[in-house]
Amino acid sequence: MSSFTHESGSSAGSLPPFLLDKHAAYIKAISDDTESFEYTVSQHFRMSGIYWGLTAMSLLGKDLSCEMDVESISSWVMQCQDEESGGFGGSLNHDPHILYTLSALQILALCDRLNLIDSTRSKIASYIASLQQADGSFTGDCWGEVDTRFSYCALSSLAILGELRTGIIDLDKAVMFIERCKNFDGGFGAVPGAESHAGQIFCCVGALSIAGALHVVDADLLGWWLSERQCDSGGLNGRPEKQADVCYSWWILSSLTIIGRMSWIDRGKLALFILQCQGVDSFCLPCKDISGGGIADRPGNMVDIFHTFFGISGLSLLDYFAAGDWNSDGESPVLPLIDPTYALPKSLVSRLGLPAEVYSQV
Amino acid sequence: KAKTYSALVGIVQAHRSNKNYSQETLELTGQILKKNPDSYSLWNYRREILISLYSSIGLGLAKPSTKISRDVGAEVIDMELSLSAAAITKNPKSYCGWYHRVWVLERLDVDIASELVLCNKFLTADQRNFHCWNYRRHLVSVGNISPKAEFEYSTEKICENFSNYSAFHHRSVYIKDLFANEVLGDLNNVFEEEFSIIENAVFTEPDDQSAWWYYHFLVKFVRDRCLDEMSLYNTLSHQLEVMQGLLEVEESSKWAMMTIIFLIDVMESLNVQGHDREEKMHQRQRMLDNLCEIDPTHRCSYMYRLGRNN
Numbered sequence: 001m002s003s004f005t006h007e008s009g010s011s012a013g014s015l016p017p018f019l020l021d022k023h024a025a026y027i028k029a030i031s032d033d034t035e036s037f038e039y040t041v042s043q044h045f046r047m048s049g050i051y052w053g054l055t056a057m058s059l060l061g062k063d064l065s066c067e068m069d070v071e072s073i074s075s076w077v078m079q080c081q082d083e084e085s086g087g088f089g090g091s092l093n094h095d096p097h098i099l100y101t102l103s104a105l106q107i108l109a110l111c112d113r114l115n116l117i118d119s120t121r122s123k124i125a126s127y128i129a130s131l132q133q134a135d136g137s138f139t140g141d142c143w144g145e146v147d148t149r150f151s152y153c154a155l156s157s158l159a160i161l162g163e164l165r166t167g168i169i170d171l172d173k174a175v176m177f178i179e180r181c182k183n184f185d186g187g188f189g190a191v192p193g194a195e196s197h198a199g200q201i202f203c204c205v206g207a208l209s210i211a212g213a214l215h216v217v218d219a220d221l222l223g224w225w226l227s228e229r230q231c232d233s234g235g236l237n238g239r240p241e242k243q244a245d246v247c248y249s250w251w252i253l254s255s256l257t258i259i260g261r262m263s264w265i266d267r268g269k270l271a272l273f274i275l276q277c278q279g280v281d282s283f284c285l286p287c288k289d290i291s292g293g294g295i296a297d298r299p300g301n302m303v304d305i306f307h308t309f310f311g312i313s314g315l316s317l318l319d320y321f322a323a324g325d326w327n328s329d330g331e332s333p334v335l336p337l338i339d340p341t342y343a344l345p346k347s348l349v350s351r352l353g354l355p356a357e358v359y360s361q362v
Numbered sequence: 363k364a365k366t367y368s369a370l371v372g373i374v375q376a377h378r379s380n381k382n383y384s385q386e387t388l389e390l391t392g393q394i395l396k397k398n399p400d401s402y403s404l405w406n407y408r409r410e411i412l413i414s415l416y417s418s419i420g421l422g423l424a425k426p427s428t429k430i431s432r433d434v435g436a437e438v439i440d441m442e443l444s445l446s447a448a449a450i451t452k453n454p455k456s457y458c459g460w461y462h463r464v465w466v467l468e469r470l471d472v473d474i475a476s477e478l479v480l481c482n483k484f485l486t487a488d489q490r491n492f493h494c495w496n497y498r499r500h501l502v503s504v505g506n507i508s509p510k511a512e513f514e515y516s517t518e519k520i521c522e523n524f525s526n527y528s529a530f531h532h533r534s535v536y537i538k539d540l541f542a543n544e545v546l547g548d549l550n551n552v553f554e555e556e557f558s559i560i561e562n563a564v565f566t567e568p569d570d571q572s573a574w575w576y577y578h579f580l581v582k583f584v585r586d587r588c589l590d591e592m593s594l595y596n597t598l599s600h601q602l603e604v605m606q607g608l609l610e611v612e613e614s615s616k617w618a619m620m621t622i623i624f625l626i627d628v629m630e631s632l633n634v635q636g637h638d639r640e641e642k643m644h645q646r647q648r649m650l651d652n653l654c655e656i657d658p659t660h661r662c663s664y665m666y667r668l669g670r671n672n
């Protein structure tokens with residue numbers, strides 16, 4: 001923590017404490033909530049929600065097999081697999097989609113239950129390959145929507161399945177499509193001609209990292225554009241003239257890390273912004289009362305699992321917990337680091353042998 | 363509230379398991395989608411019902427092929443576009459809601475002009491809604507809309523609000539082809555036209571990034587296509603004076619400082635013997651020092667990108 005105050009040189013004074021235990025409690029409580037309206041209408045992306053929660057718990061240094069019910073989570077994930085295609089849906093009784101196929105694989109990897117897909121591994125890979133179009137792009141599902149988010153999900157999923165370079169997809173064409181999505185400002189959009197947006201940029205840069213094709217990126221131009229996302233508040237926005245939001249801490253920081261230009265933003269100011277987004281108020285869920293914890297999109301707003309994951313990931317990428325002195329009140333365990341390409345703990349990425357091209361930091 | 367919604371969803375899921383593709387179920391899906399436009403599987407089920415219902419009267423909706431005309435497809439067109447409109451009104455950033463329009467457009471003869479009116483409406487409500495801008499560009503590519511008209515639309519939007527990065531981006535998408543197809547006149551014309559808009563923007567709102575990013579792109583665009591380096595050098599000399607003038611009025615404008623450095627660098631890269639090179643280098647160094655002083659957050663970026671000997 002002291003390295004942060006020195007680096008920023010700002011008169012930030014002391015940084016707000018990181019509420020590790022409260023965040024862990026929040027994540028567990030949210031995972032158990034199945035009664036609220038918010039839960040019900042967000043069903044269609046529950047698979048991603050579980051991935052966010054599990055990764056966040058890992059980054060808090062928690063042992064998932066102790067803290068979470070990995071057996072029932074894994075078996076729930078498998079129930080979401082579509083028998084015909086092999087793809088996974090966002091929840092039970094939802095159609096297969098590339099977004100949730102990736103989330104499912106990530107969850108199984110985190111729970112150390114990838115063995116559950118041993119018999120359907122090649123089927124899943126074929127499903128993903130079936131979504132690739134003639135121009136190298138990927139649709140989200142059989143209904144035809146194209147988006148570079150799906151390119152990222154496809155490549156990341158195939159890497160986890162060990163099918164990235166088996167020829168099941170045309171990797172060169174996939175890269176060519178992403179290149180067509182490059183814009184006048186060095187950024188990337190959802191489709192050719194779409195405006196640069198931090199989320200899409202992460203997907204494209206991440207996909208290029210997996211494919212070993214970072215040469216497509218104009219690192220100086222994109223790095224500059226990304227660095228200009230830092231607002232006066234220290235937070236990052238997703239596009240020019242937009243408000244800062246904690247989730248961009250992840251998408252921008254990971255992109256900058258991959259292209260070797262993490263030093264181009266003020267890390268101390270960003271850390272302060274993320275810490276200020278922590279939830280301090282209590283609120284009620286139908287089954288449980290929450291007494292603080294969780295992270296919101298910006299200071300003072302309502303917390304949610306999405307921003308909690310991205311806030312914790314952002315701090316992890318900033319190496320906030322590395323020095324082991326981040327908690328002025330008590331223990332400061334050194335917490336796991338997150339991988340910028342795969343958005344999974346580095347140790348897991350290493351264990352799975354997932355490929356990624358990352359530039360050294362300038 | 364959660365219970366009634368869940369109950370409705372349960373009924374529809376049961377229908378789907380029973381391969382129920384009836385009109386009644388179609389209506390039920392519409393009811394749910396109006397409440398929760400992002401429930402993607404429901405849109406899928408709805409499309410399955412439509413395909414089934416209309417194939418029984420000889421209309422093939424499964425694959426995009428020859429567009430089904432309004433004569434026979436009016437009901438589908440109106441119903442689906444109306445549901446999509448309700449979805450994107452509830453959530454203007456609904457991927458599913460916008461995609462459904464694309465799906466309909468691929469299969470039926472939709473009135474492009476009224477789709478543009480819809481885009482105008484949504485862009486008036488939120489000039490930065492990239493879902494809408496993407497849909498608009500999709501209409502341009504499949505409809506008979508001239509890129510020049512879109513270029514003019516972006517001018518209109520920029521003049522309404524210089525902070526409209528999305529409009530500048532839209533402009534950057536069309537300028538390449540329009541120039542290549544000689545619609546915009548020669549390079550000098552292009553530069554003059556574009557610069558007059560930018561100059562207006564940066565003098566009015568110097569802290570607004572949008573015009574600055576576009577300006578840097580524009581200079582590179584012109585430099586890459588330029589055949590007369592002497593003429594470009596003179597143009598950029600004039601540009602430099604304009605930016606220096608801006609800096610006099612807006613002493614702490616980091617964008618003006620960055621742009622002065624940028625212009626000096628581009629001029630240096632040309633095969634033209636400048637008469638005041640040494641003075642320019644001094645100015646460049648002064649700008650860099652000032653930049654690092656007024657914007658320490660980005661110091662590392664400035665030193666790396668601009669501090670090396672280029």
